Amino acid sequence: MLRLFITTIFVAVMASAQTFVVEHARLIDGNGGAAVEDSALVVQDGRITYAGPFADASIPEGAQRMNMRGKTIVPGIINGHGHVGLTKDLKQDQAYYTRANVIKNLQIYASYGVTTTTDMGTALDSIFEYREQRNKGEFDGARVLTAVHGFTAIDGYPTRVPGVKGVANEVATADQARKLVDKLADDGADLIKMWVDTHHGAYPKIAPEIRTAIIQEAARRGVVSFAHVYELADAKQLAAAGVRVLGHSVRDAEADDELISLLLKGDVTYIPTVMREAAMYMYGSRAPWVNDPYFTRSLTATEIQALRTSFKAAQADPELQREGASDLAMAMKNVKILHDAGVNIGFGPDTGPPGRFAGSFEHLEAEKLVEAGLTPMEVIVAWSKTNSRALGIDEDFGTLEAGKVADFLILNANPLDNMRNARAIHRVYMGGKRFRW
Ligand SMILES: [Zn+2]
Structure with a gap:
């Protein structure tokens, strides 16, 4: 209420x-x-x-x-999977989470036509203040819906990603998770986010009974639940437990009939984040957008330089290239399968972290989804009607x-x-x- x-x-x-x-x-x-x-x-x-x-x-x-x-x-574009304020010059750090950086971010989003963005679980509590200031008209920029602190296992993904430690809620029991969901709801979080991903085997995953507790508590409090997912089996478990939004593609296997029926039955929205997959490895080989002025206009000289040098070198690793290409190919295949089966396809490239740039990446995502087999009209519906329903803001937006x-x-x-x-x-x-x- x-x-x-x-x-x-x-x-x-x-x-x-x-x-x-x-x-x-x-x-x-x-x-x-x-x-x-x-x-x-x-x-x-x-x-x-x-x-x-x-x-x-x-x-x-x-x-x-x-x-x-x-x-x-x-x-206006509603970005169903974004992050705000934590990144500067291709680095994430809580020290960057200032009013000025958040405003700059929301203005870049808006300049590319993103009128609402989400902030999926990597925020500090000051986001409530900035959200209110934006909504009162103290500054202009995209509207923001925030999950504030996302949920993960103890030492789960993405706690070892630079700058994220201490932002995510690392939970060990269902009871602890329920209390933290309640706190977020009391504080005014728009969404409840969790990460369910080993990140290619590098992290422990949050236990299924804790995920279910988070989803049920969010539902009880009338807040939309949102899960970062990678594996088919996890997507099924989350859908069966009642999750409202899957915030990435299934990337370990092809979507099957069981997943389709669970997503349809639960009226779950699936946000493919195909450009997130591209950005995980393509800087190391060819990332054609790096030479595109539509993309570079919102970047600092430091960022452009780093993308062409250190960032590129870090992604040149052959194993990372192989994993990245395979993940992207599966994501592209699965969005088409699920779309053709009538599943709600939402929109949002997971913008905000280093290498995934606010606003321009929304356009690259739209173009990539057309490459995957959606029509431009279907992409526009994904960023407007489908996302507004998925995020529970369709009465107004x-x-x-x-x-x-x-x-x-x-x-x-x-x-x-x-x-x-x-x-x-x-x-x-x-x-x-x-x-x-
Ligand atoms: Zn994300």
């Missing part, structure tokens, strides 16, 4: 008082139906009051009218329909022709307010 209350308040506070109409653009509303070729999008006090054919619109008196013929409106918050992008080109056209962002609006960068 508390969460819904907070959402209502911030939307009201953030609303831009103005009434305006975006006219004659192509409208893709996020529901997956045909685009409206000549549309009107009417925004009043930060919310959409009409989205549909221009011919059927009634234009409020005194509204500001903007002719956007030739452009395309899409829902996701699709472009009357009553929803006006978080949308105006593009210079049609993404249905080519997913890359989503990069051509003309304007970003959040709560009916134009974001400038």
Whole structure:
């Protein structure tokens, strides 16, 4: 209840008082139906009051009218798997988790059209303050939904990843886990995250009965549960236990009928994070995006230099190359299998940690999912309707329909022709307010 209350308040506070109409653009509303070729999008006090054919619109008196013929409106990107504030110059450290770094991160996200990001379990408690400041309009940038401290086994993944020790909740018993879920819910966490991964055999995994306790306690408290997963058997166990979101691809085996039926029965959302897999090894061989100005524009000179030298060298290891290529290939195969079977496919590349860059990676993810076999329309539905449902924010966010918050992008080109056209962002609006960068 508390969460819904907070959402209502911030939307009201953030609303831009103005009434305006975006006219004659192509409208893709996020529901997956045909685009409206000549549309009107009417925004009043930060919310959409009409989205549909221009011919059927009634234009409020005194509204500001903007002719956007030739452009395309899409829902703002909801990033279902991201991290915020912990990384600087390709290094993770809790010392970097400052207001300034969090704001910079949220602004980079927004500049690429990400209007909401998640912060999946590697935050410090100060995120509550920053989230509130953002929602009160003290600074502009992507909205953030946070899991604050994710759950793992004692010494489990990712506790030995630099900068993460002490951020994750390392739990030994189901009872301890339940109490910590309660604390997070009381504190105002939007999501509950856990890691279920040996990371190629390097870490112990959290025990199945503890995972189940976390999922059940999160459900009891009305908070969305989210699991980082790698193995098919774990994906099945988590789905059977009632997890709401699987935050990575199954990468050890092909998705089978049992997994499909568990995901469908549980209405579980599967977020493939294919660019996460690419970023785990491709810097060591060829990472074509490193030479792409759309990607490098948000990077510091230090980061670009490191990607081409030390970061590249660290990923050149042949074993890592082999594992990475195999993981990515399986991820690409499984998203297609699960998508074709009708499973909810969500969206989010696991941006934020070193080598996975806010905003630009969302676009690379979209393009990679098309390569995996989704259509551009299906990718847009994944980042809007499916993600808003998965994250429990669909009452206010996701699709472009009357009553929803006006978080949308105006593009210079049609993404249905080519997913890359989503990069051509003309304007970003959040709560009916134009974001400038
Ligand atoms: Zn992650």
